[in-house]
Amino acid sequence: MKIAGLCAVVLLSLAALCQAETAHSPATLASISPKKLVVNATYVIDGQNFTGAKVTTDKLYAPGMPILQADEDKVLVSYAVNSSFTANASGTVTLRACWTPKSIVDRPWRKANPVIDSGYNKQCTHVIATGLNSSKGTAEWVVAGDIGLSNMFVRAYVYNPAPAGAAYTETPVAYGDSVGFFQVQKVDSRPPALIASVAVLSCLGPAFLISYFAYDKFAKKRA
Numbered sequence: 001m002k003i004a005g006l007c008a009v010v011l012l013s014l015a016a017l018c019q020a021e022t023a024h025s026p027a028t029l030a031s032i033s034p035k036k037l038v039v040n041a042t043y044v045i046d047g048q049n050f051t052g053a054k055v056t057t058d059k060l061y062a063p064g065m066p067i068l069q070a071d072e073d074k075v076l077v078s079y080a081v082n083s084s085f086t087a088n089a090s091g092t093v094t095l096r097a098c099w100t101p102k103s104i105v106d107r108p109w110r111k112a113n114p115v116i117d118s119g120y121n122k123q124c125t126h127v128i129a130t131g132l133n134s135s136k137g138t139a140e141w142v143v144a145g146d147i148g149l150s151n152m153f154v155r156a157y158v159y160n161p162a163p164a165g166a167a168y169t170e171t172p173v174a175y176g177d178s179v180g181f182f183q184v185q186k187v188d189s190r191p192p193a194l195i196a197s198v199a200v201l202s203c204l205g206p207a208f209l210i211s212y213f214a215y216d217k218f219a220k221k222r223a
Contacts, residue, residue, distance in 0.1 A: 027172045028114040036085035037093075037176025041154045044074040054180030058102045058151055066182045071145030075182065077128060079156045080136035085174050091134035091160045092170070097141070098124035100181055103150040110150075116157065116172050124155055134158055148186045154178040 043050040043066045050066045057065075068075070077095055081087050104110040104123055112123040126147065129139035158174040 026115040026117050026120065028116060029175065030114060032116075032172055032174055035176045036174040037079050037081055037156045037158065039077065039079045039154055039156045039176045039178040041178040041180070041182065042076045043068060043182055044076065045069075046073070056180055058100045058181060060149065060151065060183060062181075062183075065151075067185055068143050068182055069185050070143045070147050070187045073143055075128070075141045075143065075154065076138070077141065077154050077156075077178070078136075078138045079132075079176065081134075081158070081174065085158075087134040087158060088160045088173075089134065091158055091173070092130065093132040093134055093137060094130045094157045094159060095128035095132065095139050095141075096124040096155050096157070097126040097128055097144075097147075097152050098155045098177075100151040100153060103152070116175075128154065143184055145187050147184045149184065151181045151183050153181050 045066060045068060052064050052066060055062055055065045057063075059065075061067075075097070079093065079095070099107075099110045101112075104112055108122075110122050110125075113121040115121055118125055126144055128141040132139065154177070156176050157172045159170040160173050161170055162168050
């Protein structure tokens, strides 16, 4: 009986460990699919609302693609859960800007990973907003200045709080992507004054050379 009791305790302990390991396993997109949020992204470019159609061609400078200047133009995001998902009132939504599949090719710092955690997945490292309402909401984002030339979209994650006593704080339970891409034009770090100076010198250089040769030729004729 004692041996049987000991075996039962060991089995229960192993079951608890397995359950804990499963609970702490990193969530993946596959584990929370299909998409349960409807995400819409619109754009403000040069202070004007972009009114073009959604572009789903993942190609730089694709026809009709909204082109946003980094550190200047804005992305306006709205989201709502669909009828197949019941949001937890204690949950929150995090919005992220993600690179498109073609914009991560040969760029390991943007590499996608099935695991949602940003420690694994580099595709969606730019946070637009966190702690939003778990059912629906809006957010505004000025495109980050450190984003280079690329195509992007918006992804929304719903997070539920972890059970009391858990080693983690929250876990993703649903997600959704915006329809259509937007292109980011990188910031030109050269000061306007420097650009103007280079342009002026580029014009003056040939003028000085022409003047010198003309003067030299004139001086030789007079000699």
